[in-house]
Amino acid sequence: MTDINKLSINTIRTLAADVVLPWVVLQWPIFYFQNLLPVTRQIHTGQINRDRFVLSNGHACALQYIMLHLTGYDVTIDDLKQTPGHPEAHLTPGVEVTTGPLGQGFANAVGLAISREHLAAVFNKPGFDLFSNYTYVITGDGCLQEGVASEAASLAGHLQLGNLIVLYDDNHISIDGNTELSFTEDVLKRFEAYGWHTQEITDGNNDLNGITTAVENAKKVTDKPSIIKIRTIIGIGSKNQGTEKVHGSPLNPDDIANIKTAFGFDSSKYFYIPDEVRQYWRSFSERGQKAENDWNDLLKSYKEKYPEEGADLTRRLSNKLPDNLAAVLPRYTPSDSALATRKLSEAVLNKIADIVPELIGGSADLTESNLTRWKTAVDFQHPSTNIGNYKGRYIRYGVREHAMAAAMNGIAAYGGLIPFGGTFLNFITYAWGAVRLSALTGFRVIYVMTHDSIGLGEDGPTHQPIETLAALRALPNILVLRPADGNETSGAYLAALKNPLRPSVLALTRQNLPQLQNSSVEKTLQGGYVLEEVDNADITLVGTGSEVSLAVDAAKLLKSEGIKPRVVSLPSFELFEEQSLEYRSSVFPDGVPIVSVEAMSTYGWDAYSHAHVGMRMFGASGPYKEVLKKYGFTPENVASKARETIAFYKDKSVPSVIFRP
Amino acid sequence: MTDINKLSINTIRTLAADVVLPWVVLQWPIFYFQNLLPVTRQIHTGQINRDRFVLSNGHACALQYIMLHLTGYDVTIDDLKQTPGHPEAHLTPGVEVTTGPLGQGFANAVGLAISREHLAAVFNKPGFDLFSNYTYVITGDGCLQEGVASEAASLAGHLQLGNLIVLYDDNHISIDGNTELSFTEDVLKRFEAYGWHTQEITDGNNDLNGITTAVENAKKVTDKPSIIKIRTIIGIGSKNQGTEKVHGSPLNPDDIANIKTAFGFDSSKYFYIPDEVRQYWRSFSERGQKAENDWNDLLKSYKEKYPEEGADLTRRLSNKLPDNLAAVLPRYTPSDSALATRKLSEAVLNKIADIVPELIGGSADLTESNLTRWKTAVDFQHPSTNIGNYKGRYIRYGVREHAMAAAMNGIAAYGGLIPFGGTFLNFITYAWGAVRLSALTGFRVIYVMTHDSIGLGEDGPTHQPIETLAALRALPNILVLRPADGNETSGAYLAALKNPLRPSVLALTRQNLPQLQNSSVEKTLQGGYVLEEVDNADITLVGTGSEVSLAVDAAKLLKSEGIKPRVVSLPSFELFEEQSLEYRSSVFPDGVPIVSVEAMSTYGWDAYSHAHVGMRMFGASGPYKEVLKKYGFTPENVASKARETIAFYKDKSVPSVIFRP
Incomplete structure (x- = not known):
C-alpha cells in the first residue's frame, strides 16, 4: 500500500464519520480498487464506454458520494452533509443506478x-x-x-459475462447481528456453481495489494463473471467495530473523535480533506477526461471508416428514434381478423425490430406465450454455445422475472439500447422491486405482459391478475397501457417508445379480440377517447383492453332497447390525465353517468366511473369464456348494470368525474 | 421395480394423457416415491402428523390430482376431467398448499x-x-x-431442516426449450453450498429402486435438508418426448393412442384404471387410516400423561384463541406518551407472546427496526448452533422477504401455529408472489410492516411506499390495517388474530404518534369510525394511521375559524366494507363533503372521499418532518384543502360515497 492510498482511505473513513449517517462507510477500504480502473468515473457521464460502478449495498451511500466528491463530480462538501439514504441516479450525476432495495444493484450490473x-x-x-x-x-x-441477486448471478454465469467484476464485502454483519444468525452458506461455492470465477481476500482491511491483484486477475478471465470475496471488519476504528451497532445507528461524537485520532487526523476538524489527497484524486478526473477525449477521437475516426454504423450509434446515443417508426406500425380496420393483443404485439415487434436496432428483448421463459420473439431474432448467448451470439438481441432470461426486470434497468441505464421483456401480467409482481425502480429512476423499459386478466382461463386464479393494474396505476411515473385491439396495440408501443424517461407496461390478452370501429393509433396516445358518440346520451360505457369490445356489444343491446349509450376506450389512465381539462370533459361529459368494465379489481375506478363491472375476488380455473361469464363479463350483465345506473341517477344529479374539488 | 408399481406408473401416464391438460404428467415416474412414505396422504387431512407433499411445479397438477383420486381423496374421475390449471388448496382436500407460481411450493415446504x-x-x-x-x-x-426458492433453500440449509426432502425433476426442458438456453448452473453444487445433502439418480425414468434408496438415505440425514436430482425424460412415451412440445401444449389424439399402446393399454379406453392398481392404491389409504388412528391413540395417552401440553395442543388444533386475549391487550388514553405504532406493536407482542404460544414470529433482518422480537423470545435455530433451539419462536429469516412470506404460508398450512413476520412496508412487494397466495389460499399470516410511509424520512424514496396500500387494498381476501395509535394497534392485532381464514397486513409507523381521544380497540374491528362528531358538519376529514392525528390537528385549525369538521379514522377499508349500510352511512353521512389524508398514493381514495391530500409522486430523502411538509402533510395544508372542498360544494349537491348505483 502506498502512503497516499493509505491517507486516502483514512480520509474517507473520517469523512464518512462526519456525514449525516456516519455508520455506513467505515467498513470500506475497498474504495481503493477504484483507482485501478483505466477509464472509470468520467466527470461527464456522456462517454458511454466509461467503466460502470454500482454500489449494490446502497445503504453505504456515503462511500459513493464521498468518492464522487473527490473525483470531481458535482457533489460538494455541502451536498455531503445532506447525503441521501441511498444512491439516487435520478438526482445525482455519476450514480449509474439507484440502489438501496437489496439485490437490485447487483442485478442491474x-x-x-x-x-x-x-x-x-x-x-x-x-x-x-x-x-x-x-x-x-x-x-x-x-x-x-x-x-x-441469485437469479441474476445464475443468468450472468450462463451468459458468461466476463466484464462483470463483483467485490463482495464479507463483513459478517447484517442489521440483526452476526451473519451466523441466518446466513451460513458457502457463498463462493454457490457462485462457482453458477459458473463464476471466484477469489478470496482474507484481510480486506489491509491487503490492498491483494485486492489489486485480484481485480487484475478478474479482468483476465474474459468468459466468466468474477466475484472477489473480501473479508472486512465493519466500522473499523470505532469502538464498536465488527458489530451490528455500527450498521444500524450513527456513531456518537466521542467515537467519531477517537476514530479521527486513531487514523492520525485532527479530531476537531470536520469534513477535512488533506491537500495531497485532493490532488491525488484530481489525477483520476484528469485520467477520466483523457479517456473521454480519446474515445471521442476514436468515434470520430470510426464514423469516417464506418459511416453507417457510426450514424446508427450517434442516433442511439442522442436518444432519437428512427423517423419512420410511426409509419411502419401495423394499422387495422374492422374487417381485419380478430386477434389476441399478444399476437398483435408480435406483429408490431416483427415490423419494428429491424428498424429499431436498439430494441433488445426477451422473456422469462414464456416466449411462446408472450410472443416476444420476432422472426429474424437471434439469441443473445455466448458465441461458444453455438445457439446464439453477443450480437443477438433476444435474451433468454429463464424463469427469473425479477432479475429480468432489474437487468432491463441496467440495460436502459447503460444507454444505446431499449430493453423489453415478457412474462404473464400477474407475474410482474414477482419483479416489483425492479419495476418500482424503473419508475423511480425513469428508465425506458417496456414490460410486455400477456395473459392480462381472468380471460386467460385454464391456468386459474394463481395466474390471473386481479390487483395488478391497480398497483401499477398507483405507482408514479409509469405508463400502463391496456390496448383494445390492433390499432391500440400499435399505439401502445408508440407511446412506450416515445417516452424516454419512463417505463411502460403493456397489458395484453391471451384471447382474440375484434378490430374496433374508430380505434386509432394516434388517439391511443391521448390515453382515452370516444369510440362511439351519441347526442343526448343516457350512459357512458368505459372499458380497457378486452373489455372495450364487450362494452361495444353491451351498447348494441342497450341501443336495441332505445337507450342511448356512448362508448369510451381508456387504454391509459396516465396519458389521459395529461390531457387538457377540455379534452377530458369531452370524453366524460358532465351529466352522463358512467359504467366501467374491466376484468380486474374495481379498486380505483371511482376516478372515472359511477358504477363498475369488475372483480372483487379471485378468479377460477376453466375455459376462458366460462370464466368471464361466471364473473359477469357478458354484454347482458354490462347492459344490466347500465340500466341500473341510469335508473339510480334518474332523479339525482350525476357527479362529474372530471370537475372535482 | 415390482410389476404392480410399473403398472401403476403406466396407469398414471395414460390417465394423464386423458386429462384436459394431458401434457403435464407424462414426465413423471417419481410419483412412485409416494408409496415409500410411512404416513402420507391421509384421507383425512386432520391428522397433523401426516407427511406433507408439495408439488412445487404446480403445472404438473394432473399428477397430484390423479394420485389424490387413487389414494381415495374426494377427487372423482369426473373431477379429473376438470382438473384445474394448478393445485388449489383452498378447493381440494389433500392439496396442502396452492402452487403454480414457480418457487412458491418449494418455499412453502x-x-x-x-x-x-x-x-x-x-x-x-x-x-x-x-x-x-x-x-x-x-x-x-x-x-x-x-x-x-433460492432464498428458501439458503434458509433451510442454515436451519438444518432434516425432515425436508426435495425431489428435483431434472428433465432439461422448460417452456422456451432446452435448459441450455438459460439454465446451465450446477444445481447440486449450489445446494451443497447452502448446506444441503445431495444425491443424484441418472435414470429417473426407470431406476425406481434408486429413488427408493435415495429417499431412505435422505431420511437418515437428520441435520440437513436433502435434494435428490432425478434425470428424467419429459413426456416419455410421446413421439415428442424430451422436447418442450410436450410441456407447452396438449398431445394430439394419435399420440395419446400411441402412448397407451406403448404402455400395454387399450387405446380405445379413456380414464381406465386396472382393478389391481385400484386395489393396490387402496392399501395406501388403509395404511393412512391406520396411521391416523394410531396417532389419535397416541394423543389420547399423551393428554393423560401431559394434560397441560395436551390441552394446549388440542386448543391450537381446533383453531381457538386463548380466552383472555382481548383482556390483555394494551389500552391507552390521550395522556399516555406519543409512540410509534411499531413500538406499540412491540408492546402488543410482549403482552401476547406468552399467552398465545402458537405465535411464531420473525423479521427479514430488520428486527431492531420492525421491533418484532419480544422480551422473552428465543431464536428458532438448530440446537447445535448454541444461539437458539427448535423450541424457539423467533425466526431470523435473513434478508429474504419473499422466502419469509412463502415460509409463513407453509407454517400456517401446517396447523397449530400463527406466523408473523416483519420488514418495511415498501418491501412487502418483494414478497408479493407469496402475499398473494396467503390471500388466495386464506392463510392466517400476519405481516408486520413498519416504516409505512414517506414519514420514514432519511432512507429516501427507494424505501418509501407509495403504491403499496393501493395494491394491498385491491388484493382480495386480505385485511389491511393501518392503526393510528395504541388502541388501534391493539385492535389491529385482535382483528388479525380473529380472522383464521385470511392474512393481515399491519402498516406501522417509524415516527411517534399521539394517543387519540376516542380511539378504541373494539371500534378498530369495524374498520372505520367517527373520532370527532359535530352537528351540521361542514366537512369530514378522514385519515388512516399517522394521518389521523394530522386530521385532528387540521380540524382544530378549522374550528378556530368557525368551520365545523368531523374526523373519521379508517384503519381498514375491508373491515369497514363489511359493516351495515346504516353504520357506514353514519360514519360518512350524506351531504357532508369528505377530504382524505393519507401519506400514500391517492389512487382508490375516491371510494371514500371527494378530495385528497396524498401522494401522486415518489418521496424524497430527508428528516421526516421536512419530507412530510414538502408533500403537504401539515395541518395548514389539510385545512386549506378542506376549505377548498367546502367552497367547491357550496352550490352543488355532494355525491354520497355510500349510496351508489
Whole structure:
C-alpha cells in the first residue's frame, strides 16, 4: 500500500464519520480498487464506454458520494452533509443506478454487462474497441441473500459475462447481528456453481495489494463473471467495530473523535480533506477526461471508416428514434381478423425490430406465450454455445422475472439500447422491486405482459391478475397501457417508445379480440377517447383492453332497447390525465353517468366511473369464456348494470368525474 | 421395480394423457416415491402428523390430482376431467398448499418443515413422537431458477431442516426449450453450498429402486435438508418426448393412442384404471387410516400423561384463541406518551407472546427496526448452533422477504401455529408472489410492516411506499390495517388474530404518534369510525394511521375559524366494507363533503372521499418532518384543502360515497 492510498482511505473513513449517517462507510477500504480502473468515473457521464460502478449495498451511500466528491463530480462538501439514504441516479450525476432495495444493484450490473457485450459485438471493429469497459459492483451480505441477486448471478454465469467484476464485502454483519444468525452458506461455492470465477481476500482491511491483484486477475478471465470475496471488519476504528451497532445507528461524537485520532487526523476538524489527497484524486478526473477525449477521437475516426454504423450509434446515443417508426406500425380496420393483443404485439415487434436496432428483448421463459420473439431474432448467448451470439438481441432470461426486470434497468441505464421483456401480467409482481425502480429512476423499459386478466382461463386464479393494474396505476411515473385491439396495440408501443424517461407496461390478452370501429393509433396516445358518440346520451360505457369490445356489444343491446349509450376506450389512465381539462370533459361529459368494465379489481375506478363491472375476488380455473361469464363479463350483465345506473341517477344529479374539488 | 408399481406408473401416464391438460404428467415416474412414505396422504387431512407433499411445479397438477383420486381423496374421475390449471388448496382436500407460481411450493415446504421441527421440540416427549412427519417436495427447473426458492433453500440449509426432502425433476426442458438456453448452473453444487445433502439418480425414468434408496438415505440425514436430482425424460412415451412440445401444449389424439399402446393399454379406453392398481392404491389409504388412528391413540395417552401440553395442543388444533386475549391487550388514553405504532406493536407482542404460544414470529433482518422480537423470545435455530433451539419462536429469516412470506404460508398450512413476520412496508412487494397466495389460499399470516410511509424520512424514496396500500387494498381476501395509535394497534392485532381464514397486513409507523381521544380497540374491528362528531358538519376529514392525528390537528385549525369538521379514522377499508349500510352511512353521512389524508398514493381514495391530500409522486430523502411538509402533510395544508372542498360544494349537491348505483 502506498502512503497516499493509505491517507486516502483514512480520509474517507473520517469523512464518512462526519456525514449525516456516519455508520455506513467505515467498513470500506475497498474504495481503493477504484483507482485501478483505466477509464472509470468520467466527470461527464456522456462517454458511454466509461467503466460502470454500482454500489449494490446502497445503504453505504456515503462511500459513493464521498468518492464522487473527490473525483470531481458535482457533489460538494455541502451536498455531503445532506447525503441521501441511498444512491439516487435520478438526482445525482455519476450514480449509474439507484440502489438501496437489496439485490437490485447487483442485478442491474448484469444488465450493464449485457449491454457492454452486446454493443461491443455490434459496433466494435478491428482497431476500434469502442466498447471495452468493465462493470464493477460492491455488494454485501444483504444483497447476496436476496432472490433477485441469485437469479441474476445464475443468468450472468450462463451468459458468461466476463466484464462483470463483483467485490463482495464479507463483513459478517447484517442489521440483526452476526451473519451466523441466518446466513451460513458457502457463498463462493454457490457462485462457482453458477459458473463464476471466484477469489478470496482474507484481510480486506489491509491487503490492498491483494485486492489489486485480484481485480487484475478478474479482468483476465474474459468468459466468466468474477466475484472477489473480501473479508472486512465493519466500522473499523470505532469502538464498536465488527458489530451490528455500527450498521444500524450513527456513531456518537466521542467515537467519531477517537476514530479521527486513531487514523492520525485532527479530531476537531470536520469534513477535512488533506491537500495531497485532493490532488491525488484530481489525477483520476484528469485520467477520466483523457479517456473521454480519446474515445471521442476514436468515434470520430470510426464514423469516417464506418459511416453507417457510426450514424446508427450517434442516433442511439442522442436518444432519437428512427423517423419512420410511426409509419411502419401495423394499422387495422374492422374487417381485419380478430386477434389476441399478444399476437398483435408480435406483429408490431416483427415490423419494428429491424428498424429499431436498439430494441433488445426477451422473456422469462414464456416466449411462446408472450410472443416476444420476432422472426429474424437471434439469441443473445455466448458465441461458444453455438445457439446464439453477443450480437443477438433476444435474451433468454429463464424463469427469473425479477432479475429480468432489474437487468432491463441496467440495460436502459447503460444507454444505446431499449430493453423489453415478457412474462404473464400477474407475474410482474414477482419483479416489483425492479419495476418500482424503473419508475423511480425513469428508465425506458417496456414490460410486455400477456395473459392480462381472468380471460386467460385454464391456468386459474394463481395466474390471473386481479390487483395488478391497480398497483401499477398507483405507482408514479409509469405508463400502463391496456390496448383494445390492433390499432391500440400499435399505439401502445408508440407511446412506450416515445417516452424516454419512463417505463411502460403493456397489458395484453391471451384471447382474440375484434378490430374496433374508430380505434386509432394516434388517439391511443391521448390515453382515452370516444369510440362511439351519441347526442343526448343516457350512459357512458368505459372499458380497457378486452373489455372495450364487450362494452361495444353491451351498447348494441342497450341501443336495441332505445337507450342511448356512448362508448369510451381508456387504454391509459396516465396519458389521459395529461390531457387538457377540455379534452377530458369531452370524453366524460358532465351529466352522463358512467359504467366501467374491466376484468380486474374495481379498486380505483371511482376516478372515472359511477358504477363498475369488475372483480372483487379471485378468479377460477376453466375455459376462458366460462370464466368471464361466471364473473359477469357478458354484454347482458354490462347492459344490466347500465340500466341500473341510469335508473339510480334518474332523479339525482350525476357527479362529474372530471370537475372535482 | 415390482410389476404392480410399473403398472401403476403406466396407469398414471395414460390417465394423464386423458386429462384436459394431458401434457403435464407424462414426465413423471417419481410419483412412485409416494408409496415409500410411512404416513402420507391421509384421507383425512386432520391428522397433523401426516407427511406433507408439495408439488412445487404446480403445472404438473394432473399428477397430484390423479394420485389424490387413487389414494381415495374426494377427487372423482369426473373431477379429473376438470382438473384445474394448478393445485388449489383452498378447493381440494389433500392439496396442502396452492402452487403454480414457480418457487412458491418449494418455499412453502421450508415453512412446513419449520413447523414440524418446532412442534416436535415443543410437544414431543419420551415415547411420544407426536410430530415426526417428513416434508416431500417435487420441484422442477422452473422453481429452482426463481429467487424465492433460492432464498428458501439458503434458509433451510442454515436451519438444518432434516425432515425436508426435495425431489428435483431434472428433465432439461422448460417452456422456451432446452435448459441450455438459460439454465446451465450446477444445481447440486449450489445446494451443497447452502448446506444441503445431495444425491443424484441418472435414470429417473426407470431406476425406481434408486429413488427408493435415495429417499431412505435422505431420511437418515437428520441435520440437513436433502435434494435428490432425478434425470428424467419429459413426456416419455410421446413421439415428442424430451422436447418442450410436450410441456407447452396438449398431445394430439394419435399420440395419446400411441402412448397407451406403448404402455400395454387399450387405446380405445379413456380414464381406465386396472382393478389391481385400484386395489393396490387402496392399501395406501388403509395404511393412512391406520396411521391416523394410531396417532389419535397416541394423543389420547399423551393428554393423560401431559394434560397441560395436551390441552394446549388440542386448543391450537381446533383453531381457538386463548380466552383472555382481548383482556390483555394494551389500552391507552390521550395522556399516555406519543409512540410509534411499531413500538406499540412491540408492546402488543410482549403482552401476547406468552399467552398465545402458537405465535411464531420473525423479521427479514430488520428486527431492531420492525421491533418484532419480544422480551422473552428465543431464536428458532438448530440446537447445535448454541444461539437458539427448535423450541424457539423467533425466526431470523435473513434478508429474504419473499422466502419469509412463502415460509409463513407453509407454517400456517401446517396447523397449530400463527406466523408473523416483519420488514418495511415498501418491501412487502418483494414478497408479493407469496402475499398473494396467503390471500388466495386464506392463510392466517400476519405481516408486520413498519416504516409505512414517506414519514420514514432519511432512507429516501427507494424505501418509501407509495403504491403499496393501493395494491394491498385491491388484493382480495386480505385485511389491511393501518392503526393510528395504541388502541388501534391493539385492535389491529385482535382483528388479525380473529380472522383464521385470511392474512393481515399491519402498516406501522417509524415516527411517534399521539394517543387519540376516542380511539378504541373494539371500534378498530369495524374498520372505520367517527373520532370527532359535530352537528351540521361542514366537512369530514378522514385519515388512516399517522394521518389521523394530522386530521385532528387540521380540524382544530378549522374550528378556530368557525368551520365545523368531523374526523373519521379508517384503519381498514375491508373491515369497514363489511359493516351495515346504516353504520357506514353514519360514519360518512350524506351531504357532508369528505377530504382524505393519507401519506400514500391517492389512487382508490375516491371510494371514500371527494378530495385528497396524498401522494401522486415518489418521496424524497430527508428528516421526516421536512419530507412530510414538502408533500403537504401539515395541518395548514389539510385545512386549506378542506376549505377548498367546502367552497367547491357550496352550490352543488355532494355525491354520497355510500349510496351508489
